[in-house]
Amino acid sequence: MAMILTSKGEMDDALLERREGEIDNEVEHTTWVEHWYQGELVKRSAHVTIKQSAAVASGEAGGW
Amino acid sequence: MANSAGMALNFKFELMTGIHALGPGTGVPVRTAGVADVLKAALFLATATRVPGDAVYNNTLELAASGNYTQGGKTVTMANVPSLKTNTGTFNPTANLTWTALTSSGAFDCVVFYNSSQSNKQVSVHTFSVQTIVAADFTLTMPADAAATALLQIA
Numbered sequence: 001m002a003m004i005l006t007s008k009g010e011m012d013d014a015l016l017e018r019r020e021g022e023i024d025n026e027v028e029h030t031t032w033v034e035h036w037y038q039g040e041l042v043k044r045s046a047h048v049t050i051k052q053s054a055a056v057a058s059g060e061a062g063g064w
Numbered sequence: 065m066a067n068s069a070g071m072a073l074n075f076k077f078e079l080m081t082g083i084h085a086l087g088p089g090t091g092v093p094v095r096t097a098g099v100a101d102v103l104k105a106a107l108f109l110a111t112a113t114r115v116p117g118d119a120v121y122n123n124t125l126e127l128a129a130s131g132n133y134t135q136g137g138k139t140v141t142m143a144n145v146p147s148l149k150t151n152t153g154t155f156n157p158t159a160n161l162t163w164t165a166l167t168s169s170g171a172f173d174c175v176v177f178y179n180s181s182q183s184n185k186q187v188s189v190h191t192f193s194v195q196t197i198v199a200a201d202f203t204l205t206m207p208a209d210a211a212a213t214a215l216l217q218i219a
Contacts, residue, residue, distance in 0.1 A: 044200055
C-alpha cells in the first residue's frame with residue numbers, strides 16, 4: 001500500500017485514478033500527472049520545460 | 065578585407081555581466097566586483113497581465129502566499145556565465161526551479177524573472193500552458209543553453 005500526499009491528506013494510491021498528459025510545441029514541453037478520487041482532483045503535478053526564449057534582435061550598427 | 069559595421073559581438077553578452085555602463089552615469093548602480101545580482105522567478109495567475117513592457121516586478125495577481133508558495137518567488141541559481149554563442153549573447157540559468165508540495169491559489173501560466181538586487185527590475189516574461197497544481201511539485205526546466213534556445217538572447 002503506497003501512500004501519497006493529496007489535498008485530502010495521505011491517501012492510498014490504489015484508491016486513486018491516475019491520469020497523465022503532455023503538451024509539446026514550439027513554446028514548451030510540459031507533462032503532468034493527475035490523481036482523482038471519486039471524481040475529484042486531489043493531486044496534480046506538472047513539469048514545464050521552456051523552449052521559447054526572450055530574444056532581442058540587436059540588428060546592426062547604422063552606417064552613414 | 066573591407067571594414068564592416070556592426071555591434072561588437074562580445075558587447076551582446078557583456079551587457080549581461082555589467083561590464084558596460086554607458087551614458088552620463090545616471091542610474092548606474094553601485095556594484096561589488098565579482099558579485100552577481102540576485103535573479104528571482106515568480107509565478108503569475110492566468111488572469112494577470114504581465115508583459116515585457118513592465119519595468120519592475122510587482123505581486124499583482126501573483127500566486128497567493130498559500131499552499132507552500134512564497135510571494136516574490138524563488139532565487140534562480142546562476143552558475144552559467146553569460147557568453148557569446150554563434151554571434152548571439154546568451155544567458156541561461158543552470159538549474160531547474162521546483163516548487164515543492166505546492167497547491168496553487170489558481171490557474172497560472174506565466175513566470176517572471178526579475179533582478180531583486182536592482183530594485184526588482186524585470187528581466188523577462190515567459191508563458192506556458194495553464195497549470196493548476198494540487199498537493200504536488202511544479203518544476204520549471206530551463207531551455208537548452210544554446211544560441212537559439214537560451215533563456216535570454218541578444219541576437
